[in-house]
Amino acid sequence: MEVDEPVRLPRLPRVAVCGGTHGNELSGVYLVRELLKDLREKDAEDGGPLSVLVVLSNPRATQQCRRYIDVDLNRCFSHATLNGPVPDASPYEIILSRKLNALLGPKGGQGAVDLVCDLHNTTANMGLCFIAYSDSDWICLHIFKHLQRQMPDMPMRFIHYDVSKKESYSLDSVGKHGFALEIGPQPHGVVRSTNYTAMKVGVQHVLDWVRHFNSGSVFEGGFVDVFTMVKKIDYPRDSQTHNITAAVHPHLQDRDFCLLRPEDPLFQTFSGEALTYKGSEPLYPFFINECAYYEKGVALSLARKRRVAVPPIRAQTEEDKQASFASEEEE
Template sequence: MSVCFPKLSRVAVCGGTHGNELSGVYLVRELQRCAGDGAHVNTLLCDTFVFPSPSGPISDTAPYEMIRSRELNALLGPKGSPKAVDLICDLHNTTADMGLCLIAYSDHDWICLHIFRHLQRQMPDIPMRYIHFDVSNKESYSLDSVGKHGFAIEIGPQPHGVVRSNIYTAMKFGVQHMLDWVRFFNSGTIFEGGFVDVFTMVKHIDYPRDRETRNITAAIHPQLQDRDFSLLQPEDPLFQTFSGETLRYKGKEPLYPFFINECAYYEKSIALSLARKRRVMIPAIRVDRT
């Protein structure tokens, strides 16, 4: 028995939400240059660093980022309305060694999970994970949340302000396979059910800090650096202080670290995030022909 969904008639591929993450910027420009047929695909450069909640009044003197986010909500949404685009894919880079990740705010959006499984099968040589940010009943502050379905593609490692050919190419193939999946789905292909591993974010860990100055006093331990999604066990090395001392993970359960030493997260007081992994059963799906 398969679950039916409406046709994905309007798809948006977005880059530049964080303006210095360049793979998405150049990929959107390339997609605009080589626009093809198939599903109606909107490609746009977001040109904003934040995406606040679209609700509430806004003044003429509001920051540019807020004004731009309202423009994007009007263009792709409005969020939560029947007029919202069917699927949003928001393109990002990370300085962490995370491979290619799909990040979503749902662990039961069967469209997104099937797309992820399709990418896994089409790109077996690329490390790939599905990250679930569980916001429960809270507002999700992301561009992809404006669509009826949506996710971010996060790929690294790549320094911000730089474009690396291998990272760009992996993102390009990921987007191409995603658009292929949409065409297959819209044409009536039945996608069989199965299992997908989902990493649900549990918590963030900050760097050790000086109590008075709030300056960091340690860096990620060398044995942990560049080991995103390698299981972190209690008492494993976590930080190395600038005086040379090893600080160990004091959690009560093994968890999976990711966004290790992401440079954009220093200002957010996040040294790394930790997730639990579990297997999620996804049903067979097909387009609704009625």
């Protein structure tokens, strides 16, 4: 294969767009409701070669405008959780995760949808982020490149959690490809029009890219900066009450993806003292002061940045598939 010959990848005939996986992250909730309305209206005229499944993932949490009812749904899709025992008094989201796995999966199986795009918000100043479990899923990286080009005014990053497919725990891991599309800052339980519009435009570009890919377009290669999560830092806490004793330092607050260097200020205690970053390696902070992570013991996450070379790609044709099948036969 020559250097510039596109990598040939299977088409993506079935895509799922999910919102309300966290019931108080409202951009996705209202976008999914709007898409469902559109789909109902367009069902008759526009079957098309692309099947788009639109899902409000956690209806009960959405109805109550809470992140979850019993447990965080977006931590329920690991192999172990999906295949563990289900006692009668199971948490609501454990039952729900199996229903969603039946609808969109089964995770790891041939019947799974080709791409899951799961919509989220954060209170952190993160702009638009893709969050994925692979730094070499060319589909996700090409979609990201496409959005970067189409939405040049939107700060945009690709975050990589280095977790195996089996251990990956979020809803987007159920698809053959998948990512969370995260937009912030926005308080949970609030919808801000600019974030809603950015998410709507972003999802439209995702679907446009998939249609072009499926129709046989060639996408040229390039580079993507990938932020790989290295570690998480908790708030300072009182050893007895476990209450936090400091807030994120004003110099760090809202500076997601700005390099944090050793001895930079990290926290300011409630009595007024500054605490600094004691790590030895400069790293990129993100999810700084995310509301939902107080209970998870995470004040911020830290990432290493790396430039990833993305090859040109195009969809496999019928001939490619037969050739590939024949070559497998020959082996």
